[in-house]
Amino acid sequence: MAKSPGVYICSGCSIGESIDVPKLAKVAESEFKVPRCQVHPVLCNPEGVELIRKDLADGAIDGVVIAACSPRVKTDAFAFDPTVVLDRVNLREHVAWCQKPNDEDTQMMAEDYLRMGIVKAQKSEPLEPMHDEISRKILVVGGGVTGLTAALEGANAGYEVVLVEKDSRLGGFVSTLKKRFPTAPPYTELTVDGVAAQIESVSYHPKIEVLTSAKILKTSGQPGMFDVTIATGAGEMKTRVGSIVLATGWKPYDATKLGHLGYGLSPDVVTNVEFERMAAGGPIARPSDGKAVESVLFVQCAGSRDKDHLPYCSSVCCMASLKHAAYVHEQNPDAAVYIVYKDIRTPGQYERFYRAAQDHPLNFLTKGEVVGVEKADSGALAVTVKDTLLDERIRIEVGLVVLATGMVPNAADGVAIRAVKDARATLARADATEPQKVDARNKIETLAHHEGTEILQLTYRQGPDLPAFRYGFPDSHFVCFPYETRRTGIYAAGAVRSPMDAARAQEDAAGAMLKAIQSVELEAAGAAVHPRAGDLSFPSFFLQRCTQCKRCTEECPFGTLDEDVKGTPQLNAFRCRRCGVCMGACPERIISFKNYSVEIIASMIKAIEVPEEEDEKPRVLVFMCENDAYPALDVAGLNRVQYDPSVRVIPLRCLGSLNIVWIADALSGGIDGVMLVGCKYGDDYQCHYMQGSELANRRLENVKETLQRLQLESERIQLTQLAINEYDRLPGLINGFVERIRELGPNPYKGF
Amino acid sequence: MTQTQVRDTGGRPVLVIGGGIAGVTTAVEAAEAGCDVILVEKLPYLGGRVARLFRYFPKLCPPGCGLEINFRRIKINPRITVLTQATVDDISGSPGDFQATITVAPRFVTDACTLCDKCAEVCPVERPDDFNLDMDRTRAAYLPHRLAYPPLYVIDRVACPSGCTACRDACAYGAIDLTQQPARRTVKVAAVVAATGWAPYDATKIDNLGFGRYPNVVTNVMLERLAAPDGPTRGRILRPSDGQPPASIAFVQCAGSRDENHLPYCSAVCCAASLKHVTYLRDVYPEARITIFYIDLRTPGRLEDFLQKVTADERLTLIKGKVAGVEEDPATHDLMVTAEDVMGGRKITQTVNLLVLATGIVPQTDGLPAGFALDEYRFVAHSNGGTGMFAAGCVTRPEEVSATVQDATGAALKALQAVVRSAHHG
Numbered sequence A: 001m002a003k004s005p006g007v008y009i010c011s012g013c014s015i016g017e018s019i020d021v022p023k024l025a026k027v028a029e030s031e032f033k034v035p036r037c038q039v040h041p042v043l044c045n046p047e048g049v050e051l052i053r054k055d056l057a058d059g060a061i062d063g064v065v066i067a068a069c070s071p072r073v074k075t076d077a078f079a080f081d082p083t084v085v086l087d088r089v090n091l092r093e094h095v096a097w098c099q100k101p102n103d104e105d106t107q108m109m110a111e112d113y114l115r116m117g118i119v120k121a122q123k124s125e126p127l128e129p130m131h132d133e134i135s136r137k138i139l140v141v142g143g144g145v146t147g148l149t150a151a152l153e154g155a156n157a158g159y160e161v162v163l164v165e166k167d168s169r170l171g172g173f174v175s176t177l178k179k180r181f182p183t184a185p186p187y188t189e190l191t192v193d194g195v196a197a198q199i200e201s202v203s204y205h206p207k208i209e210v211l212t213s214a215k216i217l218k219t220s221g222q223p224g225m226f227d228v229t230i231a232t233g234a235g236e237m238k239t240r241v242g243s244i245v246l247a248t249g250w251k252p253y254d255a256t257k258l259g260h261l262g263y264g265l266s267p268d269v270v271t272n273v274e275f276e277r278m279a280a281g282g283p284i285a286r287p288s289d290g291k292a293v294e295s296v297l298f299v300q301c302a303g304s305r306d307k308d309h310l311p312y313c314s315s316v317c318c319m320a321s322l323k324h325a326a327y328v329h330e331q332n333p334d335a336a337v338y339i340v341y342k343d344i345r346t347p348g349q350y351e352r353f354y355r356a357a358q359d360h361p362l363n364f365l366t367k368g369e370v371v372g373v374e375k376a377d378s379g380a381l382a383v384t385v386k387d388t389l390l391d392e393r394i395r396i397e398v399g400l401v402v403l404a405t406g407m408v409p410n411a412a413d414g415v416a417i418r419a420v421k422d423a424r425a426t427l428a429r430a431d432a433t434e435p436q437k438v439d440a441r442n443k444i445e446t447l448a449h450h451e452g453t454e455i456l457q458l459t460y461r462q463g464p465d466l467p468a469f470r471y472g473f474p475d476s477h478f479v480c481f482p483y484e485t486r487r488t489g490i491y492a493a494g495a496v497r498s499p500m501d502a503a504r505a506q507e508d509a510a511g512a513m514l515k516a517i518q519s520v521e522l523e524a525a526g527a528a529v530h531p532r533a534g535d536l537s538f539p540s541f542f543l544q545r546c547t548q549c550k551r552c553t554e555e556c557p558f559g560t561l562d563e564d565v566k567g568t569p570q571l572n573a574f575r576c577r578r579c580g581v582c583m584g585a586c587p588e589r590i591i592s593f594k595n596y597s598v599e600i601i602a603s604m605i606k607a608i609e610v611p612e613e614e615d616e617k618p619r620v621l622v623f624m625c626e627n628d629a630y631p632a633l634d635v636a637g638l639n640r641v642q643y644d645p646s647v648r649v650i651p652l653r654c655l656g657s658l659n660i661v662w663i664a665d666a667l668s669g670g671i672d673g674v675m676l677v678g679c680k681y682g683d684d685y686q687c688h689y690m691q692g693s694e695l696a697n698r699r700l701e702n703v704k705e706t707l708q709r710l711q712l713e714s715e716r717i718q719l720t721q722l723a724i725n726e727y728d729r730l731p732g733l734i735n736g737f738v739e740r741i742r743e744l745g746p747n748p749y750k751g752f
Numbered sequence B: 001m002t003q004t005q006v007r008d009t010g011g012r013p014v015l016v017i018g019g020g021i022a023g024v025t026t027a028v029e030a031a032e033a034g035c036d037v038i039l040v041e042k043l044p045y046l047g048g049r050v051a052r053l054f055r056y057f058p059k060l061c062p063p064g065c066g067l068e069i070n071f072r073r074i075k076i077n078p079r080i081t082v083l084t085q086a087t088v089d090d091i092s093g094s095p096g097d098f099q100a101t102i103t104v105a106p107r108f109v110t111d112a113c114t115l116c117d118k119c120a121e122v123c124p125v126e127r128p129d130d131f132n133l134d135m136d137r138t139r140a141a142y143l144p145h146r147l148a149y150p151p152l153y154v155i156d157r158v159a160c161p162s163g164c165t166a167c168r169d170a171c172a173y174g175a176i177d178l179t180q181q182p183a184r185r186t187v188k189v190a191a192v193v194a195a196t197g198w199a200p201y202d203a204t205k206i207d208n209l210g211f212g213r214y215p216n217v218v219t220n221v222m223l224e225r226l227a228a229p230d231g232p233t234r235g236r237i238l239r240p241s242d243g244q245p246p247a248s249i250a251f252v253q254c255a256g257s258r259d260e261n262h263l264p265y266c267s268a269v270c271c272a273a274s275l276k277h278v279t280y281l282r283d284v285y286p287e288a289r290i291t292i293f294y295i296d297l298r299t300p301g302r303l304e305d306f307l308q309k310v311t312a313d314e315r316l317t318l319i320k321g322k323v324a325g326v327e328e329d330p331a332t333h334d335l336m337v338t339a340e341d342v343m344g345g346r347k348i349t350q351t352v353n354l355l356v357l358a359t360g361i362v363p364q365t366d367g368l369p370a371g372f373a374l375d376e377y378r379f380v381a382h383s384n385g386g387t388g389m390f391a392a393g394c395v396t397r398p399e400e401v402s403a404t405v406q407d408a409t410g411a412a413l414k415a416l417q418a419v420v421r422s423a424h425h426g
């Protein structure tokens, strides 16, 4: 613990003109008797920083409280050894720039913030990085174009790689292609580079171990220390790896579900995958009679962009059909090719290939909807298309129909698999109630098809594979962070992550491999990966008081916590992202970080001086997400927007780390209201830890019930969703809340 | 707080040119894997084009959210050196052992800046606000935008009256140095990543669409600023001609894109961007009538959901067809849009209060040093290993942010490989 932190107050940037700094210093000196309290007119200049460095070097202090500007600025100036306890009290953006200068309320606010900062430093302990034997070997699952690329890229950066492929040969779907989309100027020529060269490089690379006909039986442990058991033709083997790239690719959508488009009607209705194989295997011939193909019709979005099948766009089928049209004309320049589409999607330079296809006189492209495929008397297939560019309804007779079917990820939904397993366990339990059983049966019915799809076979409490995002892709939810993963150290790449073509998949492979490398390097330094990259703190559990309620193991967004048979949480610290969601979930308050804990925040709340009821000065506590809401409040300060001086802001790593005991503490300590400001939740959630703000909201619901029992108005607590760019809204939201609290009158528990 | 260091590769640094989302990502991803990085940005702040977007499709989340996280990663990582207002003039040498010459233009404001705003208060002149695409003005001493990184003011000396030193005299922190000169430095680097991004296609070149002639014809990038709370209309999207709210708005897709006379490629993001703009308009004008003229609606992958969600809007009409011409009613400054309705097989004319051109993406390669292979549209061709010179983001092809970040992370790996090799070979 930083028993004797030094306090350094800056009087620059109009702090000194707004706050009585000598009086503020008295708080540190007489209330806290800190060993050092110094005031400087420009603390961030070299002379000011030197004051601090000198006291640290002399051993006069064992922690630093800087009462100056926001922790978001002057980070270079105030950069000390990361193991030194440091707290930054935001006197500038959160007091001097947004409050009435030299006002009694402004002074009280500054003094409270200083008190909160000092107790926080006093209660925080210096960090020590965790250390363990970290394996830098990387496992790549899947030996298609993505996996091959990932393996090579990783090995070429100096890392050992184990590549696991379930098939007997490497290469995946791309190795079956006749030609690939153009990737180089002028973007009109198909290329023939398959994956043969890559397969060869991988096979002979000294740093890559290839396992074909191999299946993962079990993956236990955590990043840096995954122990993977693999079944191979030669028997079972075990290997330890540091991180994992999941590159299991895709499978074509099941065309037997596309009877309405003629699949199954005649052997001459084929899928694009079947067509590719026909073309790669030699001259394209009609499957029914082996005759040459004189006319072909391509049905775009066969099963894609269709709410009854695949609701998403498979992204590659437009280019694929244009390529297939080129195959047809290569073989028979006089063949008629029809392409019926919803929209032709050839982004970027692929537009050139589309343009070249449009220029071919025998390519007929039309927007339209295929409403029927029948056998015509001539032995041809008759396709009825409606809403076309030509007419409302047309009938085209062709020799071959190709359904441009879409891509389905070869993924397993770890969370769904876990849910079925739990449901089965519930049914087996003698003490399960009837509603529980009904619920379990429903779950089994909807999710049973997930059983047996396991890929990674993680021994995680939250399921054996990555959780699936929308439509079964284990993708990231974030625009800016496509490699964000809910299982630290495991990164999906290629078509399993999102529908994409081979060129894109190869780039994706490199990106995912970088993340895998970065994960082992950060773990080796004992530090967190994104979004708290570099953080050395980690949670510890005082298990003697654990009641096995399992809230932490269920709510951790990253599957960090496993359970023993009794349900006691077992920490796998290298999986942890340091969000503190578990800390917020724990009703026994036994989870804490050295510099962030239930007790630290509770002490900060206690440090707020609550005026007597007759002073008519309410106090409102505001918990803010430090990633988005807190910066927004900084900007309000930068814009010199004034807001109610009754508020005291405490930043949280994530609103999901909110422990409701803090609300009880605040209310029983006479605080009149508690406001929570966090990220947007719901489908398009913006929380960096997925469900933090939503979990906080759920916890609040419980608190509100308690409040009602205590005859306290539930309006005294409110959660607001706010985005970082909504800084103009924030002061108004704060004022509005305080206004309502004033209307409600003082907290009746004040003074008790 | 400084970050604990991951292991040292012992290799030379990586030079990243361009500090948009591509360059910022390459820099943080490479640095967190153990590379030293020099990030060179031409403008006085990082973030590039996305810093000027109001929201991202499809989540409608603010770009500042991800940028803030990335800036935090930069702040705590001593391996990253950020040089703003800087350009790379020249690169020589070979992979693993390049020598690069960098010119840093004077900011006239030092790290001692505290954001106190005194300089802007006393500054006597204004300049066009390039952050707001010149639709607004700032003082010559200004902070580029509210969440700018680095958080430092900057002085546009070109706009200053000659001999004026008012800002310097007002700064209590001695943070203004009006004698600063451009500085040149030479660095040895293992790899170079071009991430210089894109610029919007110059809409005045699209003669028939009236941009530049008619005030109420705006571009999609302008609409991003008009919708933003820190934009010229504080988030209310108002007609430039009279500052009135528009009741009817039309979008022209592929304005310049997919056109042999302008950009022969598809700019890939403008379809989803216009759909997003429909949501901006809906937020402020629930009743407005909106039309999108398009050739194909290109929203690949799960953007399909976004397409479905936005087009469920009853006051939105989609018309497949190319816009032939735009005329202005001189009295009202309304616009008459003539288009061919392909599905209906007829010509139609519609009058709207505001017209938005979905202009495309042009690679920004003019300022790149020699050595990068360009295609005929001046995109950097995706270079493979061995060259030590890589590229990421919209400078390689038109693409949205998540694809840009994906690229950039891959480029960080290519750079790491070169760095590791440079360590082995000295």
Ligand SMILES: Cc1cc2nc3c(=O)[nH]c(=O)nc-3n(C[C@H](O)[C@H](O)[C@H](O)COP(=O)(O)OP(=O)(O)OC[C@H]3O[C@@H](n4cnc5c(N)ncnc54)[C@H](O)[C@@H]3O)c2cc1C
Pocket (backbone or CB within 6 Å): A479, B017, B018, B019, B020, B021, B022, B023, B040, B041, B042, B043, B046, B047, B048, B049, B050, B053, B055, B056, B057, B058, B086, B087, B088, B195, B196, B197, B198, B199, B220, B221, B224, B269, B270, B273, B276, B359, B360, B361, B364, B366, B367, B368, B392, B393, B394, B395, B399, B400, B401, B402, B404
């Ligand atoms: C209207 C519109 C709306 C959009 N909306 C979205 C959206 O909602 N979601 C989405 O995902 N995508 C969207 N996009 C696409 C998005 O803008 C791009 O994906 C993104 O900007 C690409 O980032 P970048 O870093 O490659 O390029 P840029 O953002 O252009 O960054 C390049 C940086 O390099 C700097 N630079 C340039 N030349 C030099 C030089 N010579 N030396 C040093 N520095 C240099 C530039 O100043 C700039 O900071 C939209 C695009 C448009 C046109």
Ligand code: SF4
Pocket (backbone or CB within 6 Å): A539, A555, A556, A557, A558, A559, A560, A561, A575, A576, A577, A578, A579, A580, A581, A582, A583
């Ligand atoms: S801090 Fe977050 S990631 Fe770590 S165990 Fe707790 S909930 Fe999980």
Ligand code: SF4
Pocket (backbone or CB within 6 Å): A347, B253, B254, B255, B257, B258, B265, B266, B267, B268, B269, B270, B271, B272, B295, B296, B297, B298, B358, B360
């Ligand atoms: S994305 Fe849409 S609007 Fe933009 S160029 Fe491509 S097709 Fe045209």
